[in-house]
Amino acid sequence: MTNSDNSSNTGELPAGRPLQSEFDTGLDYPRLGSVSFRRGTLTDNQEKLFDEHWPRLGTLLSDERIDVEQWFGRSGHPTILEIGSGTGTSTAAMAPLEADTNVIAVELYKPGLAKLLGAVVRGDIDNIRMVRGDGVEVLNRMFPEHSLDGVRIFFPDPWPKARHHKRRIIQSGTLNLIASRLKPGGVLHVATDHADYAEWIDELVDVEPALEFMGWPWEQCPQLTDRQVITKFEGKGLKKDHVIREYLWRRRPLA
């Protein structure tokens, strides 16, 4: 992929209902139903910044594999994918402390990506890139097997109503897909402040045979696990006295 000269890449998703990959594993995947791509408006400043910097630092979900080394302009560095980066508060706070790591933030919500883009440009942070699209599709279509050192999912949408639980991103199929994209020894880090979602995750911690549940804390974790800041969503939860639950898994060696 030639992101650096992708000047026609405006960050706009195609209109209408998103395409969903079909998986034939017999496992459960988030089904978005009538949920369509999230829209939102940017301020004039954000528009300007987006037009100028997105073609270099961001790309849209596509069927093209991401050439990480080319995109980051360096080789031999670990790569972590963050799914649902929101406004990127923790993404931007963590990245300078893991300058050695390539961080790819995936988000559907354009104003969130614009905020992160602003933080990246203003803070001269050179180890963050962004993909606009559904995290499951990005993983499935844009990354080969065993290519990632880490996957992060911080405060995923809890979909509290029982009839919407099938939309939750943490499911047996997603865990299987994540395991397939992680390198052996790679880390999955999930955090939630939603008690019911935590119970849901508790039931799934051992469902994927290729992921070894390491619990929390995991002192020897090879990656940064401290988010550094309290994000908007985390803050909302804390105000309601929600308990934050963190989960870490390690990708087992290839069989």
Ligand SMILES: C[S@@+](CC[C@H](N)C(=O)[O-])C[C@H]1O[C@@H](n2cnc3c(N)ncnc32)[C@H](O)[C@@H]1O
């Ligand atoms: C509750 S917010 C948390 C944002 C951020 N991680 C934080 O802690 O502030 C969940 C975010 O995930 C995004 N999201 C939900 N489903 C997604 C998906 N399938 N792929 C990518 N992003 C997704 C939403 O747009 C939203 O910004």
